[in-house]
Amino acid sequence: MDVLFTFVPRENQQERLQAEFPEVNFRFLYKDKSFLPTADIVVTYGEDLTAEDIESAENLKWIMVASAGIEKMPHAAIAKKEIIVSNVKGIHKTPMAESALAHVLSLKRSLPFIYESQRNREWNRKTKSSELAGSTAVLLGPGAIGSEIGRLLQAFGVKTIGCNRSGNDAEYMDEMVSIENVSAVLPDADIVLSVLPSTKETYHLLKKEHFQAMKEDAIFMNLGRGDLVEDQVMLGALxxxxxxxxxxxxxxxxxxxxxxxxxxxxxxIVSPHVSSHSGKYVERALDIFIPNLHDWIEGDKSPSNPVDMKRGY
Incomplete structure (x- = not known):
């Protein structure tokens, strides 16, 4: 069996895989797809495969995406060849929740102002700091990541309102609304935070009227996908x-x-798509991949975290 990684894990992680599966031929090649035609399984971040690549992959049966998003993958080509796709849903929740909390606390406690004053050698105590406790947060997409963010915010005394398609209950949410009714809760939100994936339903979901409904001092955070808001709408709101x-x-x-x-x-705050970054990222991805690969070798062709390519997640 040939398994192609289109990114290169650390040496100890490669050794872990090779020791666990001595019968498997692993290739760890950064964006080198020359061995794609013979690969049975591909492990990728999901941004480097084209329809032509899929067409050339004669033996490919399973793509494990070491990410949550699949929007840049050639959906039609993959579906045509009935290739199984799975991802690493869930491994982002700790670093992304910590990133969200770090940004919120930084703004509430005036850290950008304090850092700028230090650079300018100014003893300026007019910070205009505020407290996170007692505020209200609307979380778009209270899944694994959103719920973990909700848990941390609740620990700081924040009221959490979750927003999903159904409006059904989610963990660590004090209230729930459906996406179609989100405008009703935006005027109460001190923080509006999205971790929604990129789908047909979420494309340019937030409109001008949504931002007009928010508080003038609200903090809007997008840690999900950039096409949630049209760029000109975002600029206009700011x-x-x-x-x-x-x-x-x-x-x-x-x-x-x-x-x-x-x-x-x-x-x-411009954060260059790094809210999920962590030294433990690949390690956590392998913790999902390794049990699935054991099952695959033993005949179970249904890995955890299957992706519905039509729905986009």
Missing amino acids: ENGEIGYAVLDVFEEEPLPADHPYWKMDNV
Whole structure:
């Protein structure tokens, strides 16, 4: 059996795989797809496979995506060949929840102002700091990541309102609303945070009227996918003072162009799609892949975290 990694894990992680599966031929090659035609399984971040690659992969039966998003994959080509796709849903919750909390606390406790004062050698105590306790957060997408963010926010005394398609209950949410009714809770939100995936339903989901419904000092955070908000709508909300701050980890165009207005805006934090980064990322991905590979070898062709390519998650 041939397993192709299109990224290169650390040496100790490669050794872990080879020791666990001596009968498997592993290839760890950064974006080198020359062995794709013979690969039975491909492990990828999901951004480097084309329809032509899938067509050339004569033996490919399973793609394990070491990410949650699959929007950049050639869906039709994969579906045509009935290739099984799974991902590593759940491994992002700890680093992303910590990133969300770090950004919120940083803004509430005026850390950007304090750091800037230090750089300028200014003893300036006019921080305008506020407290996180007693605030309200609306979380778009209270799944594994959103619920973990909710858990941490609740520990700081924050009221959490979850928003999903159904409006059904989710963990660590004090209230729930459906996406179609989200406008009803936006005026109460001090924080609006999205971890939604990129699907047909979420594409440009938030409109101008949603930002107009938010508090003028609200913090909007997008840690999900950049196409949740049309770029000009986001810019307009910030330039017109419809919200107080935006923390953006994802963008419609990545990398963000050097001449984009966000870079120079005082009410924007540009985070270059790093909220899920962690030294434990690949280790956690392998913790999912290894049991699935054992099952696959023994004949169970239904790995955990299967992805519905039609729904997009």
